[in-house]
Amino acid sequence: MAAAEHDGPGPPPAITAEERLALNGMGSFEWDLGSGTMELDPAGMVVFDLEPAEFDGTPEGLGLRIPADDSARLxxxxxxxxxxxxxxxxxxxxVRRRDGRDQWTHTQGRVLRDEDGRPRRIVGIVRDATAELAHATLLRKLEAARAKQSTIVQRTTEALSRAVTVDDxxxxxxxxxxxxxxxAEGLALGLVENGAMKIIALSGETLEILSERQFTRLDGxxxxxxxxxxxxARFVNDLGELxxxxxLFAPYLSRIRFNAAAYLPLIAQAKAIGGLVLFYERRSEFSPEERNLCLGLAGIVAQSLQRALLFDxxxxxxxxLQAAMLPRRIPEITGxxxxxxxxSAWSGREVGGDWYDVIALPRDRVGIVVGDVxxxxxxxxxxxxQLRIALRAYAGEGHPPATVLARASRFLAELDTERFATCTYAQVxxxxxGVRAVRAGHLGPLxxxxxxxxxxxxxxxxLPLGLASVFEQEDFPETRLDLVPGETLVLCTDGLVEEPGTTITTGxxxxxHAVRSGPQEAGALADHLLDRLWERWGSGDDVALLVLRRAPDPGTHRAPRIHQxxxxxDPEGLSEARYALRQALRDWGVPGLADDVELAAGELLVNALLHTEGGAVLTMEVLPEPVRRIRLWVKDRSSVWPRRRTPGEAATTGRGLLLVDALATHWGVESRGDGKAVWCEFDAPPDDSG
Incomplete structure (x- = not known):
């Protein structure tokens, strides 16, 4: 029902409630639940697009306009x-209108009940909700777009916050x-370097062809x-327009799969440090929100790159500086x-105090050191x-290893830096x-x-250098080792054996294991260890590594030699030595001597291990002239010579040299530097000489 028009003087007539609803696109209804009839006012008829003759006054009559699924749900x-x-x-x-258009409609009803609470009638309104829902849908789309943009910015910021270097x-x-x-579907990142543009990153299918233009002049x-x-910034909806x-860019346009791109300058501290291109497929426009998003991403990337450039x-x-502090040249050694x-560590800005050094010493000896400040x-x-130079000077003066570390500790303490250092030093x-080794709070040699x-x-x-002097405990006990020909000594700092979350024994x-499985040559072994371990641990610390190998001494073809x-x-040492002797004798064509040589070697080795400090060096060689013989040496660090004696019947020891005397053709004892060598010889049987 339309409101009456008013042209004359005086106040306009009052608008009825029915007219107010109609003016707002709303209609009303009353549903008698007892009789099943429904009254629908004229405005309601308009909402349902019904003519009076089409509506039979029942809820079922509305089915002419309401689809079955919606009717059942209602x-x-x-x-x-x-x-x-x-x-x-x-x-x-x-509501399916007569012109075929679907109209979103909303109904709201109130249930009227009698005194006993039984429902009698429903009165309510109906209205066209199409515009309302369209507006809500638009709002939801905008909110979803904003949420997506916020997520992109947040995730990108979070990812780049962990980037330290330009490579990161x-x-x-x-x-x-x-x-x-x-x-985006593709990306190109360039940095300004010396008046040129250098492409440092490409990502996206077909973009690899742009690497042909990795370096270009910055000339526009x-x-x-x-x-x-x-x-x-430049936003291109059709790359063909370029x-x-x-x-220069035209030949590449037909070879890349993208149709749109955002070209973004990277500005940091009011300076253009590079450019970022984001490529897109099947995009026809950039909305204001999308343009702002691209500019925001460019700002985040620019700040991250600026930090990374400064870090690098x-x-x-x-x-x-670290490289300048390390020795420039390693002296050549003989033997x-x-x-x-x-x-240096892959992570973190700062360098460490790890170092190595090789020092030429008097009498053709060499000093080796690995340490960490x-x-x-x-x-x-x-x-x-400073510490490396001081330690080198003290070692070069000819002091024993214990004195070298004591003086180096005092030197570090006098620097008053509140820093300490660990190291292992050896004279070889x-x-x-012969090896004379000392260590100050550091990992020993392998x-x-x-x-x-x-x-x-x-x-x-x-104690570590520096602390030892502060606590007046400058005592660095010296350990004597023997490095036989062909053996390898490995010194390193803890960065090679420490993995976060595990004990150092695991490293x-x-x-x-890596040393056992590695190559023989010193340089190849050093590279092998870094490849296997330095990268495995994540390289969170600096690493200094020194590998020294004594030249092998196999003798000659006619006079071969082995050392052990x-x-x-080492409980397995004796059995390993016996196996090595038997294998060598077989290779040398005198397997018949194996039992006698093994027995004699066992007696000499046990005597050396029981009655001296430290281990023993076993050497077996062939003496071809004038008669082919096998000579066995067992060297130890004791100056006390063995004595052959006749044990009593109840004695359990003392028969070793008697056995050697009985088995060998000749035997004897010789002084060898700071120890002695007991030797014995066996004539090769004539039928085994081949």
Whole structure:
């Protein structure tokens, strides 16, 4: 019903409630539940697009306009309210208008009950809700877009916050899930270097062809360089439009799969440091929100790159300082080979105080040292340089190892830096194989024997350098070792054996396994250890590594020779030595001597291990002239000569030299430096000489 028009004087007539509803696109209804009839006012008829003759005055009559599914859902809503004792209900449904258009409609009803609570009537309203729902849908789409943009910014910021170096930034932008995180299908990242644009990252199918333009002049001849020069973002809905403007770029347009792109300058501290291109497939426009998102991403990337560039510059300076503190040249040695390696940590800005050194000493000896100054900063590197020079000077003066470390500790304490250092230092005589080793709170050496076994000799240690002097405990016990020909000694800092979350023994076991399985040559073994361990642990710490191998001494074809070191605390050493002797005798064509030689060697080795301190060096060689013989040597560090005696009937020891005398053709004892060597010879049987 339309409101009456008023043209005359006086107040307009009052508008009825029915007219107010109609003016707002609403109609009303009254449903008598007892009779099943429904009254629908004219405005309600308009909402349902019904003519009076089409409506039979029942709820079922509305089925002419309400689809069956919606009608069933609406009926369920009303029934649930009636059965549940509710007073009101509301529901959205569609009305199929006579022009075929679907109209979203909303109804709201109130249930009227009698004194006993039984429902009698429902009165309510109906209204066209199409515009309302369309507006709500638009709001939901906008909210979803904002949420997506916020997620892109948040995830990108979080990912780049962990990037430290420029390589970290490029890995973050091109790694797994990176393009999805950015909301793009392709990416190109360039940095400004010396008036040129250098592409440092490409990601996305077919974009690899742009690597042909990895280095280009910053002259505006390409869209990215123009963006950097003008410092203005450019959003391109059709990449084909760039062909005429940028002829150098035209040949690539038909070879890449993208149709749109956002060219974004990377501005940091008011300076253009590079450019970022985000490529898209099947995009026809960039909305204002999408443009703002791209600009925000460019700002995040620019800040991350600026931090990374500064970090790389500082790190280059720090690692340069560290390298300058290490020895420039390793002296050549006779009788062996030495390989040294240093690697700074992959993570973190600062360098450490790890160092190595090789020192030429009087009487053709060599001093080797590996150490670590406390801390990971340039101060630690500077202290390391001073300490290395001081230790080198004390060693070069010819002092014994214990004195060298005591003086180095005093030197560090007098620097008043509140820093301490750990190290292992050894003097090695490669001619005799003698090693005099000391350590100050550091990991001891690992030795690989000629048969492939490895062992950690027991080096008694002192306090770290600096602390030893502060606590007036400058005692660094010296340990004597023997390095037989072909054996390898490995010194390293803890960065090679420490893995976060595990004990150091796990890393030591891994190092021993890597040494056993590694190549023989010192340089190849050093590379093998770094490949297997330094990268495995995640490289969270600096690593200094020194590998020294004594030259093998196989003798000659006519006079072969083998060497074996038997450690005092190694239960397998004796059996390994016997096996090595038997194998060598078989190879040399005299297997018939194996039993006698093994028995004699066992007696000499047991005598040396029981009555001396330290291990024993076993040597067996062929003496071809004038008669082919097998000579066996057992060298130890005791100056007390063995004495042959006749034991009593009840004695359990004392028969060793009697057995050797009975088995061997000749035997004797010789002085050898700081110890002695007991030897015995066996004539090769004539029929075994082949």
């Amino acid at each position: 009926a369920d809503s009303v029934l649930a309210t009636l059965d549940g004792g509710g007073d009101t209900y509301g529901s959205y449904f569609t 930034v490029t890995a973050t932008l091109t790694g797994a899930g990176a393009l999805e995180r950015l909301g 001849s390409l869209p990215l360089s123009q963006t950097v020069l003008t410092r203005k 062909a005429a403007e940028f002829p 510059q500082e790190r280059e300076f720090a690692t340069g 062996g080979e030495i390989a040294v390696r240093y690697h 406390q801390g990971h900063d340039t101060h630690a590197a500077a202290i390391m340089g 005589d490669l001619e005799t194989g 030795i690989r024997h000629t048969d492939g076994r490895t062992g950690w000799p027991n080096l008694r240690g002192g 030591m076991d891994a190092l021993a 070191y038997v450690h005092q605390a």
